[in-house]
Amino acid sequence: MSFEAPPSRTALGDAFTQVGMLLNFSVRTFSTLGTVLARRRLAWREVLEQAWFLASVTTFPSLLVTIPLGVVVALNVGSMAGQLGAEGYGGAVVAFVIVAQASPLICALMISGVGGSAMCADLGARKIREEVDAMEVMGIPAVERFVVPRVLAAILVTALLACLVMAVGITASFAFQVIVLGDSPGSFLASLTQFSRLEDFLVAELKAVCFGILAALVSCFKGLTAKGGPSGVGDAVNEAVVLAFILVFVANTVLTELYSAIVPARGAY
Amino acid sequence: MAVGILGGYPARAARPVVDAFAALGLHSTFYARVLLHVPTAMRRYWRHVIRHVSEISFGSASLLAGGGTIGVVFAMSAVASTQIGLEGYRGLDLIGLSPMTGLMSALVNTREIAPVVASIALAAKVGTGFTAQLGAMRISDEIDALETMAVPSLPFLVSTRMAAAFISVIPLYLVGLFASYAATNLAVVNIKGQSSGTYDYYFHLVLTPTDVGYSLLKAVIFAMIITLVHCGYGYYAGGGPEGVGKAAGRALRTSIVAVTVLDVVLTLAFWGPRPTLPGLGT
Secondary structure (H helix, E strand, C coil): CCCCCCCCCCHHHHHHHHHHHHHHHHHHHHHHHHHHHHCCCCCHHHHHHHHHHHHHHHHHHHHHHHHHHHHHHHHHHHHHHHHCCCHHHHHHHHHHHHHHHHHHHHHHHHHHHHHHHHHHHHHHHHHHCCHHHHHHHCCCCHHHHHHHHHHHHHHHHHHHHHHHHHHHHHHHHHHHHHHHCCCCHHHHHHHHHHHCCHHHHHHHHHHHHHHHHHHHHHHHHHHHCCCCHHHHHHHHHHHHHHHHHHHHHHHHHHHHHHHHHHCCCCCCC | CCCCCCCCCCCCCCHHHHHHHHHHHHHHHHHHHHHHCHHHHHHHCHHHHHHHHHHHHCCCCCHHHCCCHHHHHHHHHHHHHHHHHHHHHHHHHHCCCHHHHHHHHHHHHHHHHHHHHHHHHHHHHHHHHHHHHHHHHHHCCHHHHHHHCCCCHHHHHHHHHHHHHHHHHHHHHHHHHHHHHHHHHHHHHHHCCCCHHHHHHHHHHHCCHHHHHHHHHHHHHHHHHHHHHHHHHHHCCCCHHHHHHHHHHHHHHHHHHHHHHHHHHHHHHHHCCCCCCCCCCC
């Protein structure tokens, strides 16, 4: 089994071919995941290695992005709420923005941008050196050996990273609002606990996991379809990153809207 | 110019720290030289600058990867700002202030979301593209070949890209900003069903030309940083095809972190620690 794009003449035809191949690839990955789990031959070692690699490259940059983001949220919310006469509203907005939106998105950007590009480069280099084809010839399916462990590792790492980002983001926002802007810590915490819900947290985790799956699938797909020598690997990484970012942003809107349509907002100020 | 300039140092323990400082120095010198050579590049290689402008704006990649940067910037800004509209409405509705969603669109889109999202789109599309191109040239010894032919590789390859990025970011960013405003408007008026008059009133009340100017300035600064960082990682790439891909990832990480940190600094510099809302008389 190989992933070779058929030659296409038009840009539109190329786009549809790619979408179809990506869907085919995703379905194949999940069916392989099912088979692998049922037959108990999952490459645990590879999962752990990939998870450790992803965690080690994404954690520190995620935190470096989260702290300024918490400050920006506090800065804008503090000014707006203050002028509208709702100073204590800051905590509630932090619950909305950081828990529900920012933490899954930051995880997704880091997993697809930093982790995904490394995955794509790794697989692309193996593809153009024909290592992947050699493995297929020896009866080791690339999807089972490469893709399934990477998807599982991405799920694990995004789920854990999202919690870390939430904690750090809320702390940064709280610290900026209380220490720099001099607002009341009590009203911040009161509105934070009044408006935050367990469902928000669970949905944020679910979103982070979905983004992790998307990023891993797109990166592995682009890596395994790389062609054209060293510059082909670079192009594959470029396309993988762009595609993953767009998919993540679209998926974020869709998931958020589904959630707010199913679960109504609670609490009154 | 070799990358491994510190090959012979004996102190093993201090190696990572020394290497980090050496890389910092290498990249900083690179940035300074790129910026200094921009006038030369504009004068001598203006044809290449024009070619890069068209490549950056409309691109040659497949339609699936967004069909050029303009498509990527438009799509990502529109989706992110739809989110602002929907979530902002929901948030303000809790305190009975949903009519003021227009105010949030004018404020948050202009000051934070549009510059940051457009920069992330630029970094993903243009930036990693630059790293991939320059890295492929580096590992297939094309940059050394240029130097051998007495073509100064840095102005020819990097300063031309820098000038092209500077020229194309302004229209690209304005397209992104337009997409942000249009998407938030669409989300609030058509999806949440707020009256368009109320939305427009608060939107125009708070939107000032100064804010739009600062917002554009933010985007231009971010684009400069992104181009420099990504070109630097590509120019000094090594380690075969895989090394190029890894360099693209590292460049993306560095530029996203730099953009978010600079965003706070610039927000504080432009609007102060207690930003005020124009038009509300407070």
